[in-house]
Amino acid sequence: xxxxxxxxxxxxxxxxxxxxxxxxxxxxxxxxxxxxxxxxxxxxxxxxxxxxxxxxxxxxxxxxxxxxxxxxxxxxxxxxxxxxxxxxxxxxxxxxxxxxxxxxxxxxxxxxxxxxxxxxxxxxxxxxxxxxxxxxxxxxxxxxxxxxxxxxxxxxxxxxxxxxxxxxxxxxxxxxxxxxxxxxxxxxxxxxxxxxxxxxxxxxxxxxxxxxxxxxxxxxxxxxxxxxxxxxxxxxxxxxxxxxxxxxxxxxxxxxxxxxxxxxxxxxxxxxxxxxxxxxxxxxxxxxxxxxxxxxxxxxxxxxxxxxxxxxxxxxxxxxxxxxx
Amino acid sequence: xxxxxxxxxxxxxxxxxxxxxxxxxxxxxxxxxxxxxxxxxxxxxxxxxxx
Numbered sequence: 001x002x003x004x005x006x007x008x009x010x011x012x013x014x015x016x017x018x019x020x021x022x023x024x025x026x027x028x029x030x031x032x033x034x035x036x037x038x039x040x041x042x043x044x045x046x047x048x049x050x051x052x053x054x055x056x057x058x059x060x061x062x063x064x065x066x067x068x069x070x071x072x073x074x075x076x077x078x079x080x081x082x083x084x085x086x087x088x089x090x091x092x093x094x095x096x097x098x099x100x101x102x103x104x105x106x107x108x109x110x111x112x113x114x115x116x117x118x119x120x121x122x123x124x125x126x127x128x129x130x131x132x133x134x135x136x137x138x139x140x141x142x143x144x145x146x147x148x149x150x151x152x153x154x155x156x157x158x159x160x161x162x163x164x165x166x167x168x169x170x171x172x173x174x175x176x177x178x179x180x181x182x183x184x185x186x187x188x189x190x191x192x193x194x195x196x197x198x199x200x201x202x203x204x205x206x207x208x209x210x211x212x213x214x215x216x217x218x219x220x221x222x223x224x225x226x227x228x229x230x231x232x233x234x235x236x237x238x239x240x241x242x243x244x245x246x247x248x249x250x251x252x253x254x255x256x257x258x259x260x261x262x263x264x265x266x267x268x269x270x271x272x273x274x275x276x277x278x279x280x281x282x283x284x285x286x287x288x289x290x291x292x293x294x295x296x297x298x299x300x301x302x303x304x305x306x307x308x309x310x311x312x313x314x315x316x317x318x319x320x321x322x323x324x325x
Numbered sequence: 326x327x328x329x330x331x332x333x334x335x336x337x338x339x340x341x342x343x344x345x346x347x348x349x350x351x352x353x354x355x356x357x358x359x360x361x362x363x364x365x366x367x368x369x370x371x372x373x374x375x376x
Binding site (some may be wrong): 108166168169170171177208209221258 | 327329332334336346347350362363364365366368369370371372374375
């Protein structure tokens, strides 16, 4: 931040500054500065403006810092530099974190040292999310009296661990494995309904179509919260697709692409009419696609169901079964 | 069939020679084909990959 290297005297000039540094709360003035970099002149400033002129000025770089997206169970580490651009040595330093426990200090050359003018030290902070979500912490350098001399705002986002899932038609089980093929669990979800066809997942849920019950099921991505009747009256549903707002399925019996809200409400049975038998559907950010089994074509429409084109691509053979599964 | 940023996955139904179905995997450029990436049930139908 631009405040690096500026003394407290610069930040608070004249009578106001003299009043502040002489007041009872002077040790807390520097805490939580915007952007995280603070003038490190507090010790000298407490003794008066003349002393503050030759004070240390500490700042972390980079600041602020975002670790980005880290898969839960993995580790990201970054080393931060604490530099003294002031004219005098800093007090003996302590370095701490205040915030999410997913951040830890794994190494520090700053702790217990006095940082001379023009000198720097380093602190390594590890971000190790065990779960999903964005979390923050504040990296702080302080003197022995816990007076804050510099801060750095750190952010990181834990991402879900990717898995592969498959539907076993005959026994109604949904299997799960790690993306490297290990950790196979054939009975991750036992739907007890059989006839599983399509399968789709989001970052939080898994969905399946059951020809045995004529329903679309839903569960949390960790396998809990199984709801076999998430959407009823979905007989003929085979292919499934989901985006951030809707779930779509290809009805093999009616030749329709059907749509519902992602909470299972608002079912539209005749959302899109295919040319005949259809059993697969996909979506991207702007369009929905389906397989016209009899015609041997891929259909396309806008996500609101308009702009239907039944011949987006054509093929000599039916594109389903072996094509999209 | 399912895709992610690096791989493509598909299902192979069981056969007389291979009583269990499998999940196949390959690199997105079509190399590194592994028809037996994961052993599934006898009749795997759908496959999906979480984000």
